[in-house]
Amino acid sequence: MAAVRNMQRLWGIGVGAIRRNAALKTSKILQQRAFRINGAQCQQSFDSSMEKPQFPGASAEFIDHLEFIQPNVISGIPVYRVMDRRGQIINPSEDPQLSKDTVLNFYQKMTLLNAMDRILYESQRQGRISFYMTNYGEEGTHIGSAAALDSNDLVFGQYREAGVLMYRGFPLDLFMAQCYGNADDLGKGRLMPVHYGCRDLNFVTISSPLATQLPQAAGAAYAIKRENSNRVVICYFGEGAASEGDAHAGFNFSATLECPIIFFCRNNGYAISTPTHEQYRGDGIAARGPGYGMMSIRVDGNDVFAVYNATKEARRRAVAENQPFLIEAMTYRIGHHSTSDDSSAYRSVDEVNYWDKQDHPISRLRHYMTARGWWGEDEERAWRKQSRKLVLEALERAEKRLKPNPELIFTDVYNEFTPDLAKQKESMVRHLQQYKEHYPLDMYEK
Amino acid sequence: MAAARLLLRSAALKASLSDVSAGVQSSTAGGSLLRLSPSCSLRLKTQKRHATHFTFYPDPVPTNYGPTTKMNLFQSITSALDNTLASDPTAVIFGEDVAFGGVFRCTVGLRDKYGKDRVFNTPLCEQGIVGFGIGVAVAGATAIAEIQFADYIFPAFDQIVNEAAKYRYRSGNHFDCGKMTIRAPWGCVGHGSLYHSQSPEAFFAHSAGLKVVVPRGPVQAKGLLLSCIADENPCIFFEPKILYRAAVEQVPTDAYHIPLSQADIVQEGSDLTMVAWGTQVHVLREVANMAQDKLGLSCEVIDLQTILPWDKETVCKSVVKTGRLLISHEAPVTGGFAAEITTAVQEECFLNLEAPITRVSNDQLLESGNDELITDVVATLVD
Incomplete structure (x- = not known):
């Protein structure tokens, strides 16, 4: 019996200890939350209206009536602009006050891009290159954002940002070399036309899969943040690509991991043929920013100054505060998606004409310059002639150039050459030797 | 018997x-x-x-890499990561739940030792984890990404196959993500069922530009993982999760490297070559012993270690000697990596073969340790 009593006593002590422990834990929790739930702790007058949600995932207020949130609580995120369609500054305090030279450079880069697009588009139509994508109508988003960045900021593009690379000084000869896939192509002729890339200009090589660049840009921004190098990453994408899972990943990672990055969405109205109303139901891409806890803005992408101001401020704050910014630039893809597309099958000529004739980023900037007496008909005529000549000369040089050595098919798979690759190369070389009459080998570098 | x-x-x-x-x-x-x-x-x-x-066969204590400590496989992984974080200030480790040590405890203590900016949780999103890792590597830092289970690597398939594998190639060597290593627990564990047991190495073996590695125990795990991290190509490092706690060896505490793309002949023999990787190496060692004892056969057991690019030379040399080849893996047999080995060996060693090359696996999950089944096959092969 004594033994049993002792056991009971021990049992009691054990249970008591557990209880005390539990009480201790509870009081700790209560202390932690005391600043919020004083009423509940005192146990005197319990007032549920004083309670705040304590869930780890969200905190706001409790409500006692059933209510779904309307998706359009805001009547639409406004579009920031600096100039109207006639190139007049709307609010002088928003004028970036850029010098004449800077503005002329903007204009020349936008129009040179336009000239390059026309000639390369035609050259594809003539069978000289395999494929092309024009940038018509989106020149303002390219130049405005590129100008607001530092040259060592890292760019992850989608495929329609040639103007950014042009602004950074990528020469026409290298644009042409890439589109022709000739021996001067930095990418050694491995990608379709318009998949540019340049290490020296901090422009990561374009890949065809959409939105893959978004989480990559977030990772690069994280690494750059750790370097403390006062740099930022900018990541371009279209409103169609924003539907990809990778876009969600990129937004969420950059917000949670506090990455200095600018997500720059070119909302140009179409993903090939799919219009925006079949792409998403919410208020565009900018509306997603708050959902990710990310600063966001919508700008008029045809207003190069609005794009410039928004990107510059986003850049400044992204670096200073280590957080991502989302810019949705509203614009319009005046050209077909690519040379493989005929957009007359899914949109009207009138619609395209409106943007081409009434609200074009190039004409808007030209109005601005003309109003200041910086640019006239003579300059325009001379520059058009000159830019066309520059492009045609580069095209001619590219066309004459040989294609890359076929053996380059096997390099850069790994940083070193593997026995299998060596064997495959050897086998191809042997084959080409044996059947050389079937291959246009004189077109390739040896 | x-x-x-x-x-x-x-x-x-x-x-x-x-x-x-x-x-x-x-x-x-x-x-x-x-x-x-x-x-x-x-x-x-x-x-x-x-x-x-199955029976784990520990490696002999390594003598050429300095002092050793008793470690299981997850501890040897932690040790490799520790060495890396200590020597490379750009290195970061991230993934789901890695901050508190990871669900398999591979990153225990590292956040506290090296800071929360270097060992951190990411949102639950595999394509994000790999995409993020690629970006970290493109920017010049060392990225070590953890996918919580190899079964869940598929949302990241596009990032791995279309992006990581092709980054260097498509840019003409202007950009690469060679500083990225993806770690993932892999293979059967005994209670993992359909979605915590898969061995998806063959999917990635079809992507030139990647390196795919599977260690058979703690010593190899550390040396191979450090080689993956140092390697200038994106690597996928699959860790046999059944060995995390079960496999214990004396592992060097300092950093050391075991070369990639080199198979390891773990047992020499003359009658039959048997190839495996990861856990299945131990199954084949047991089979080799059974075959020796019961059938009087001398089996050569090769641990392939690197699935891509694999060491064809070592395997072929062995087959030239033995004339017979058996390959066993946990992954499904159709389109499995054994098929690739089989084709390559018949191309190289056709006239040396004394029996058809045989694959041992099945089209769902082969739980580790079907040693009797494999010995059955061995008997027919050499019959």
């Missing part, structure tokens, strides 16, 4: 996975095992399913 089996199990006790009673049980049933049909032996296996059903 019963005695041999008991002996094997007993010898491995130190290692020590096997349960004595399981060993006894299987040995008493094992008298006529080889003559039983495969389905019968599988039924027998299920009777001892709760016991470990």
Whole structure:
């Protein structure tokens, strides 16, 4: 019996200890939350209206009536602009006050891009290159954002940002070399036309899969943040690509991991043929920013100054505060998606004409310059002639150039050459030797 | 045979996975095992399913890499990561739940030691984890990404196959993500069922530009992982999760590298070459012993270690010597990596082959340790 009593006593002590422990834990929790739930702790007058949600995932207020949130609580995120369609500054305090030279450079880069697009588009139509994508109508988003960045900021593009690379000084000869896939192509002729890339200009090589660049840009921004190098990453994408899972990943990672990055969405109205109303139901891409806890803005992408101001401020704050910014630039893809597309099958000529004739980023900037007496008909005529000549000369040089050595098919798979690759190369070389009459080998570098 | 089996199990006790009673049980049933049909032996296996059903063969203590400590596989991974974080200030480790140490405890203590900007959680999104890792590497830092289970790597398939594997190639060597290593627990564990047991190495073996590595134990795990991290190409490092705790070896505490794309002949032999990687290496070692004892056959066991680019030379040399090849993996047999080895070996060694090359696996999950089944196959091969 004594033994049993002792056991009971021990049992009691054990249970008591557990209880005390539990009480201790509870009081700790209560202390932690005391600043919020004083009423509940005192146990005197319990007032549920004083309670705040304590869930780890969200905190706001409790409500006692059933209510779904309307998706359009805001009547639409406004579009920031600096100039109207006639190139007049709307609010002088928003004028970036850029010098004449800077503005002329903007204009020349936008129009040179336009000239390059026309000639390369035609050259594809003539069978000289395999494929092309024009940038018509989106020149303002390219130049405005590129100008607001530092040259060592890292760019992850989608495929329609040639103007950014042009602004950074990528020469026409290298644009042409890439589109022709000739021996001067930095990418050694491995990608379709318009998949540019340049290490020296901090422009990561374009890949065809959409939105893959978004989480990559977030990772690069994280690494750059750790370097403390006062740099930022900018990541371009279209409103169609924003539907990809990778876009969600990129937004969420950059917000949670506090990455200095600018997500720059070119909302140009179409993903090939799919219009925006079949792409998403919410208020565009900018509306997603708050959902990710990310600063966001919508700008008029045809207003190069609005794009410039928004990107510059986003850049400044992204670096200073280590957080991502989302810019949705509203614009319009005046050209077909690519040379493989005929957009007359899914949109009207009138619609395209409106943007081409009434609200074009190039004409808007030209109005601005003309109003200041910086640019006239003579300059325009001379520059058009000159830019066309520059492009045609580069095209001619590219066309004459040989294609890359076929053996380059096997390099850069790994940083070193593997026995299998060596064997495959050897086998191809042997084959080409044996059947050389079937291959246009004189077109390739040896 | 019963005695041999008991002996094997007993010898491995130190290692020590096997349960004595399981060993006894299987040995008493094992008298006529080889003559039983495969389905019968599988039924027998299920009777001892709760016991470990393979024997871990520890490596000899390494002597050329400095002082060693007793570590299991997850500790050897932690040790490799620790060495990396200490020597490379750009290195970051991230993934789901890695901050508190990871669900398999591979990153225990690293956040506290190196800071929360270097060892951190990411949102639950595999394509994001790999995409993020690629970006970190493109920017010049060392990225070590953890995918919580190899079964869940598929949302990241596009990032791995279309992006990581092709980054260097498509840019003409202007950009690369060679500083990225993806780690993922891999293979059967005994209670993982359909979605915590898969071995997806063959999917990635079809992507030139990647390196795919599977270690067989703690010593290899550390040396190979450090080689993956140092390698200038994106690597996928699959960790046999059944070995995390079960496999214990003396592992060097300093950093050391075991070369990639080099197979390891873990047992020499003359009658039959057997190739495997990861856990299955231990199964084949057991089979080799059974075949020696019961059939009088001398088997050469090769641990492939790197699946891509794989060491064709070592395998072919061995087949030239033995004239016979058996490959076993846990992954499904159709389109599995054994198919690639088979084709390559028949291309290289056709006139040396004395029997058809044989693959041992099935089209769903092959739980590790079908040693009786494989010994059955060995017997027919050399018949």
